[in-house]
Amino acid sequence: MFQYFSDNEVLIQQTLVYVLLAISLQVVLRCGVVSLASIGFYTLGSYASAILVKHDWPPVLILPLVVLASGLVGYGFGKPLARLRGLYLAMATLAFDLVIPVLLINGGDLTGGALGIYAIPLAITTGSLFVIVVVVILAVSQIERGWMGRASLALRSDENLARSMGVRVTRERYLAFAISAALGGLAGALSAMLFRAVSPGNGGFALITLGLTMAIVGGRDSWVGAVIGAYLVTWVPEWLRFVGPYRALVFGLVLVVVILFFPDGLLGAVRRLFARSRRKPAPATRSEREAVPV
Amino acid sequence: MIQVIADSLSLGSVYVLFALGLSLSWSVLNLLNLAYGAQFMLGAYFAYVIGSHVDWPLLVVLPAVMLIVAATSVVTDVLVFRRLRTMAGTPVESELSMLVASIGLAAVAVTLVQHQTQGESKFVPRSVFQVKTLSFGDKLHLTNMQLIMLIVTVLLTIALAVAVKWTRFGRAMRGVAVDPATCELLGVNSNRLFSTTIAISGALAGLAGVLLAIHLNYVDSTMGDPLLTKAFAIIIIGGVGSILGAAVGGYLLAFAEVVIVAYGPANYRDAIAFVVILVVLLLRPSGLFARQRWERA
Amino acid sequence: MKHDTKDVSVGRPRFARSIGIVGAAAAAALALVASACSPSDSSSNSGSSGLSGTVDVTSIQDLTGAVGPVGIATQNGMKLAEKQINDSGMLGSAKLKISYKDTQTKSDQAASLMSSAVSTNATAIFGPVSSQEAVVVAPIGQSAKVPTIFTQAGSEGVVIGDYTFRVTSPQQYYQPKMAAYLKDKGIKTVSFIYDSTVPTTKNLTEQTMPPLMEQNGITIKGKYGFQNGTTDYSAYTSKVVGENPDAVGVEVTNPEASPIISSLRNAGYKGLIFGGTSFGAASLKAAGQQAKGAVWATDFDPKSDFPKTKQFVADYTAMFGSAPVNYAAEGYDAVYLLAYGLKNASSTDRAKVQAGMAQAAQKGYDGALGPLKFEGNDLRQDGYLQTYDGTAVQPVDSQS
Numbered sequence: 001m002f003q004y005f006s007d008n009e010v011l012i013q014q015t016l017v018y019v020l021l022a023i024s025l026q027v028v029l030r031c032g033v034v035s036l037a038s039i040g041f042y043t044l045g046s047y048a049s050a051i052l053v054k055h056d057w058p059p060v061l062i063l064p065l066v067v068l069a070s071g072l073v074g075y076g077f078g079k080p081l082a083r084l085r086g087l088y089l090a091m092a093t094l095a096f097d098l099v100i101p102v103l104l105i106n107g108g109d110l111t112g113g114a115l116g117i118y119a120i121p122l123a124i125t126t127g128s129l130f131v132i133v134v135v136v137i138l139a140v141s142q143i144e145r146g147w148m149g150r151a152s153l154a155l156r157s158d159e160n161l162a163r164s165m166g167v168r169v170t171r172e173r174y175l176a177f178a179i180s181a182a183l184g185g186l187a188g189a190l191s192a193m194l195f196r197a198v199s200p201g202n203g204g205f206a207l208i209t210l211g212l213t214m215a216i217v218g219g220r221d222s223w224v225g226a227v228i229g230a231y232l233v234t235w236v237p238e239w240l241r242f243v244g245p246y247r248a249l250v251f252g253l254v255l256v257v258v259i260l261f262f263p264d265g266l267l268g269a270v271r272r273l274f275a276r277s278r279r280k281p282a283p284a285t286r287s288e289r290e291a292v293p294v
Numbered sequence: 295m296i297q298v299i300a301d302s303l304s305l306g307s308v309y310v311l312f313a314l315g316l317s318l319s320w321s322v323l324n325l326l327n328l329a330y331g332a333q334f335m336l337g338a339y340f341a342y343v344i345g346s347h348v349d350w351p352l353l354v355v356l357p358a359v360m361l362i363v364a365a366t367s368v369v370t371d372v373l374v375f376r377r378l379r380t381m382a383g384t385p386v387e388s389e390l391s392m393l394v395a396s397i398g399l400a401a402v403a404v405t406l407v408q409h410q411t412q413g414e415s416k417f418v419p420r421s422v423f424q425v426k427t428l429s430f431g432d433k434l435h436l437t438n439m440q441l442i443m444l445i446v447t448v449l450l451t452i453a454l455a456v457a458v459k460w461t462r463f464g465r466a467m468r469g470v471a472v473d474p475a476t477c478e479l480l481g482v483n484s485n486r487l488f489s490t491t492i493a494i495s496g497a498l499a500g501l502a503g504v505l506l507a508i509h510l511n512y513v514d515s516t517m518g519d520p521l522l523t524k525a526f527a528i529i530i531i532g533g534v535g536s537i538l539g540a541a542v543g544g545y546l547l548a549f550a551e552v553v554i555v556a557y558g559p560a561n562y563r564d565a566i567a568f569v570v571i572l573v574v575l576l577l578r579p580s581g582l583f584a585r586q587r588w589e590r591a
Numbered sequence: 592m593k594h595d596t597k598d599v600s601v602g603r604p605r606f607a608r609s610i611g612i613v614g615a616a617a618a619a620a621l622a623l624v625a626s627a628c629s630p631s632d633s634s635s636n637s638g639s640s641g642l643s644g645t646v647d648v649t650s651i652q653d654l655t656g657a658v659g660p661v662g663i664a665t666q667n668g669m670k671l672a673e674k675q676i677n678d679s680g681m682l683g684s685a686k687l688k689i690s691y692k693d694t695q696t697k698s699d700q701a702a703s704l705m706s707s708a709v710s711t712n713a714t715a716i717f718g719p720v721s722s723q724e725a726v727v728v729a730p731i732g733q734s735a736k737v738p739t740i741f742t743q744a745g746s747e748g749v750v751i752g753d754y755t756f757r758v759t760s761p762q763q764y765y766q767p768k769m770a771a772y773l774k775d776k777g778i779k780t781v782s783f784i785y786d787s788t789v790p791t792t793k794n795l796t797e798q799t800m801p802p803l804m805e806q807n808g809i810t811i812k813g814k815y816g817f818q819n820g821t822t823d824y825s826a827y828t829s830k831v832v833g834e835n836p837d838a839v840g841v842e843v844t845n846p847e848a849s850p851i852i853s854s855l856r857n858a859g860y861k862g863l864i865f866g867g868t869s870f871g872a873a874s875l876k877a878a879g880q881q882a883k884g885a886v887w888a889t890d891f892d893p894k895s896d897f898p899k900t901k902q903f904v905a906d907y908t909a910m911f912g913s914a915p916v917n918y919a920a921e922g923y924d925a926v927y928l929l930a931y932g933l934k935n936a937s938s939t940d941r942a943k944v945q946a947g948m949a950q951a952a953q954k955g956y957d958g959a960l961g962p963l964k965f966e967g968n969d970l971r972q973d974g975y976l977q978t979y980d981g982t983a984v985q986p987v988d989s990q991s
Contacts, residue, residue: 010703032386080576086386087326090393091526092575098523099568105788106561115790118726118748195702197727205519209397216394245409245655252401259395260377297833301825308823413659415846417877427857435859510822511853511877514846520820555826561787564818
């Protein structure tokens, strides 16, 4: 059992980091905010952490710093992006995510250019990583169970309705941005400490696809979905090694199938199977939508 | 300087030609189709495949490829997008699921082509079209394909803009994007309209794929991705909903990029597109040319 | 039987080490039980002298993704070498067994595979061709004291210690020949177009070339870097053509070679075009006649008369049905470095194999790439000049 643990330690670490990334996307998607910005913060966080670790800063200083900085910037983004909806917001955050690698490649000695930063001393243990992830999950669940949870459900269905119910829409959006950014930055910072190298290629479109896959395939509605998504994304390539070059194809198909037949993700499918009573109302069908006066 | 202008027009045509189909699907259907880059790539790929097996000239290969790619659009719409539209609770849900599904579809297409080509890059054989350079003195060099692209782009832009704004079909398309329920009541079959529009978008992707593959002398499974981000940039600059806006935006962006290479720090050329997206979205989200400012809930 | 696993200290702090100790005890117990139960002979990994049984080796390579074609070619060369070594009985009764893995051109996959590999009883590990992954993999191999052999991966941070080897000369060592050739042809001015996002081409253009050009009396008119993923190069090529240099250096990756050459010719450039190892029969095919006369320096000349090279080309073509490229030759020679190391060490003990390989490198040996000389653990070659005649690659009359 320990043999398995140490042989697969890198994969386990990968899964844990990805859980954080998936949650960072879920937090905004649950509010109906289509922001992909946490990916960009992941890349920034990983570089910040890489640079600081190489300057002998301890993780106990680096991590809170990255979380705070990402959260503040995320909150700051909230204001100008607040007016954007749906695809426009997705676009803007996509652009943000894609411009960062370009800037990093041109960062000269500070960012290591195209090669990135490598030979970063190992700064954190798998055990600490696990603890951090657990803490984050607890924190996020608490926030969601409370006022923000109800607010985000309302936000997702109908913003105007939510506003009329007294939900402070704008503040919720800023908070969602902030938390998403903070978690993205944290995940990135941890990844640098564990995998000990960062390069501009780590971010960008591939990571966006990965993040969305995790958040959606697992199930958008709860951190359990994030864990499922992260686990699948990390381990299925191992199982599918025989599939070889067709891996991306299988992933793409899975994504399409899940979106088509399990809109609540695998977690939602499992829940439906057990037909437990759920807080979330079933997605409105077309006739229901038409019945509500617009 | 004249070469700079020529290069801007050429590069701008590359961008705009690529972006037209995407602009159509985004502005008319609210579909941010991230599989568009893959469809473009399929256009290039099929031109290579056909050209390698038969001696057909461009005038035959082009419509054939456009038909093939348009067919892929229709198939994915009927099988995937239509279902997602029906299932979604809110417009945002619908857009998000179609966005994610398009990412998955793109991965399928790209991997298939990657496997077929063994990851190597290919090119469209000269039997389809022979690129020739036209030199005007010492200062200006242009190829025949660059001219063709410019002309095709301008003509298509005008045709599309006119069609969307003034024909009944165009009005129906725009109506369906805003309020499909009412359109249905008025007798418009929104599903069929969606499929038709997305087929046109696919055909445009295929067209761009063939012409660009010849111009660049390059066919590769990943060739769609970098262009996709440029397309986003120019659609946003021009304003979603305005085909003309996207065209103007495209030539402007191309000009900026060519100038920065010709006179400035060339390394930052790619950053321009992204920065432009961000700045425009933050300051003037409706773009430079959008006639209506949507505030969509 | 001792398992290496927990003795590997990758600098893990106390917590993990304590788990490690417990794990080691459990693993040792399991291993004892397993060896008692299964009578079949598995590979020997303790310093028993004399080679016998199977020598397990792992190859972690980029088989899919952006540099897939390079990785696959390398792997083909390795497979040929593996077969020949086993067939010839070079290792006595021992058989070399390489287990081939795919990194998907992803650093985290490479890291994961490497970490797994060092904890098995693999005697040596072959690393990925991509520099970005190599710099992640090298420290793992070095600190685990597993002989790790790279090909390609020409950046810094790869050959970092006595356990890391590279059987591809960094490109900068071919450039003096290239520069001398340019001087010979009366070239006085040069401009560069290069991929600034790939470490090898970037360093080549920005660090290696300027002093070499200066030494040979050639002025650099301009250096234009573009990002990987640029589709239309007209802006760059027009600028270069406007400067009208005697020669244009195109330092890029394989898929970019033809589009840029076509773009240069379409923009009206009529002068000499030269490049790096990304030029070759496959990558120049699209440009065709437009690439006629292009010159580049590479580490492999398939038409060379060197006996080992000729034999390699014949054997490779027989096994795979097509002619080998330089990556295959590199993979082939890399496996032979290991084989010589094993023979010298006469053991599969990692430390002894490392010493054996270092010895082989110091002595040098004849490989598919030609007569091989090493500087420490890193190969040095002065390269071969090749040119394209519009349809095929020809050597430029050069000695060596």
